[in-house]
Amino acid sequence: MPFSLFSHPLAELAKRRLLPILTVEEPAHVAPLAEALLAGGLPLAELTLRTPAALACVKALAARGDLLVGAGTIRSVDDAKRAVDAGARFLVTPACAPAVLEWCGRDDVRVPVTPGCVTPTEIELAGRYGVKTVKFFPASNFGGVSTLKAYAGPLPDVKFIPTGGISEKTLPEYLALKNVTAVGGGWFAPAADLRDGRFDEIAKRVKAAVEIVAAGAAGTAA
Numbered sequence: 001m002p003f004s005l006f007s008h009p010l011a012e013l014a015k016r017r018l019l020p021i022l023t024v025e026e027p028a029h030v031a032p033l034a035e036a037l038l039a040g041g042l043p044l045a046e047l048t049l050r051t052p053a054a055l056a057c058v059k060a061l062a063a064r065g066d067l068l069v070g071a072g073t074i075r076s077v078d079d080a081k082r083a084v085d086a087g088a089r090f091l092v093t094p095a096c097a098p099a100v101l102e103w104c105g106r107d108d109v110r111v112p113v114t115p116g117c118v119t120p121t122e123i124e125l126a127g128r129y130g131v132k133t134v135k136f137f138p139a140s141n142f143g144g145v146s147t148l149k150a151y152a153g154p155l156p157d158v159k160f161i162p163t164g165g166i167s168e169k170t171l172p173e174y175l176a177l178k179n180v181t182a183v184g185g186g187w188f189a190p191a192a193d194l195r196d197g198r199f200d201e202i203a204k205r206v207k208a209a210v211e212i213v214a215a216g217a218a219g220t221a222a
């Protein structure tokens with residue numbers, strides 16, 4: 001199914017259940033990356049603001065109009081403003097930063113944001129800004145699946161996007177959790193593949209993950 005520019009970014013993430021996290025050094029990589037994502041069946045991505053070219057890459061990817069584009073590694077209100085100006089439709093932050101959450105929730109902004117949260121205190125802090133879907137980061141360092149299972153009881157209204165240290169191998173166990181909206185990771189597009197132009201490998205990894213999501217959904221329905 002194609003991506004709709006009109007669907008809510010978090011609804012789209014919940015539908016796709018995957019969030020490729022891309023760190024792009026070269027603007028020339030944007031088009032082949034987009035094609036690899038689309039070939040793999042996943043019309044969305046988070047671009048991290050970790051390279052000098054990152055904002056230009058967000059702009060180029062968003063301007064295509066055929067992918068849902070978010071920006072990650074948002075560490076300040078300025079980062080958030082620049083990312084939204086470049087066309088990002090959702091923001092991801094490594095920390096739970098009140099100033100950024102406050103700006104994202106302003107009536108004249110209203111951009112979805114998933115803040116990095118690890119502890120119940122951070123999760124509740126995000127909740128005070130109306131945020132009920134958080135990034136659980138770095139997932140593998142902070143107990144991964146086991147921690148997310150422990151949060152399901154006391155925090156039943158909170159949804160998580162675990163990222164950090166997740167791989168194709170561990171993807172199914174995260175997808176099986178009811179409090180996981182989508183699973184994020186950098187494993188789709190390692191730096192070496194971008195450097196060496198192996199976009200076909202990236203497309204294969206995207207397709208494999210999309211198939212794992214579909215197999216899980218079929219298993220749940222059965």
Ligand code: 3PG
Pocket residue numbers: 021072137138163164165166184185186187
């Ligand atoms: C990040 O923000 O870098 C993500 O959490 C990706 O982590 P990963 O590369 O370990 O998947």
